[in-house]
Amino acid sequence: MSHSQINYSNLIIRRANIQDLNQTIKKAIINSLIFLAPSILIALIVFQYEIEPLIIALTFSPYLILCIFAFIYNSGRLLGFFPKQPKNTHTWVAIYMGKRIGSTDINSQSNYSVLETLYINRSFRSLGVGTLLVQTLASEEIKPLYVQPERHAASFCEKLGFVPVNQTDLPTQLKERNSLFTSKYMVLR
Ligand SMILES: CC(C)(COP(=O)(O)OP(=O)(O)OC[C@H]1O[C@@H](n2cnc3c(N)ncnc32)[C@H](O)[C@@H]1OP(=O)(O)O)[C@@H](O)C(=O)NCCC(=O)NCCS
Numbered sequence: 663m664s665h666s667q668i669n670y671s672n673l674i675i676r677r678a679n680i681q682d683l684n685q686t687i688k689k690a691i692i693n694s695l696i697f698l699a700p701s702i703l704i705a706l707i708v709f710q711y712e713i714e715p716l717i718i719a720l721t722f723s724p725y726l727i728l729c730i731f732a733f734i735y736n737s738g739r740l741l742g743f744f745p746k747q748p749k750n751t752h753t754w755v756a757i758y759m760g761k762r763i764g765s766t767d768i769n770s771q772s773n774y775s776v777l778e779t780l781y782i783n784r785s786f787r788s789l790g791v792g793t794l795l796v797q798t799l800a801s802e803e804i805k806p807l808y809v810q811p812e813r814h815a816a817s818f819c820e821k822l823g824f825v826p827v828n829q830t831d832l833p834t835q836l837k838e839r840n841s842l843f844t845s846k847y848m849v850l851r
Pocket residue numbers: 779780781782783786787788789790791792793794809810811812814815817818821
């Protein structure tokens with residue numbers, strides 16, 4: 663259901679805590695199990711129709727390996743065997759009436775930050791949540807704040823005051839990440 667408006671006094675924007683991160687990891691584990699379900703179906707078909715199991719195994723093995731890898735990796739994160747987040751990364755969340763409706767990761771370096779994976783739930787878009795989320799974190803994070811927006815989101819970033827930045831003016835680490843297939847970085851100073 664799409665919302666036409668929200669009560670902003672019920673909207674909380676804050677840094678994610680350990681419970682938020684565990685919740686995200688649990689969702690990823692459930693997703694990997696859901697994606698494993700088709701392989702059970704395939705096993706049943708193989709059994710039923712006596713299809714050459716080797717052909718099926720070769721066709722689906724990359725998919726299976728990915729699912730199993732995701733399951734093991736996320737379970738390891740949940741149990742504390744692997745870090746919950748990549749180094750120098752933390753998350754901001756937008757919570758509406760107790761439900762997470764948006765989030766973004768921030769990669770913090772000593773003299774700049776990078777905004778990554780900004781996402782607002784479909785039913786809460788165009789209500790100003792994305793704007794509030796970015797404005798709130800921008801007031802607390804190390805500036806300049808860089809973003810490499812998806813093409814359609816460049817105008818959203820412009821409205822927030824981000825401006826295009828030349829490749830030569832980027833921090834070295836970001837230059838390495840830039841490629842032909844991604845849009846240009848923008849910066850908020
Ligand atoms: C881009 C995104 C984060 C914006 O969040 P939001 O809460 O909908 O944004 P706001 O309501 O604060 O939007 C403010 C303005 O930005 C612009 N804008 C927002 N989303 C836009 C989009 N997808 N395309 C073009 N302009 C957009 C609009 O001008 C909007 O003003 P309007 O509501 O008067 O039209 C959200 O659409 C989203 O999660 N998209 C999918 C993932 C994505 O593209 N992430 C961005 C990576 S940088």
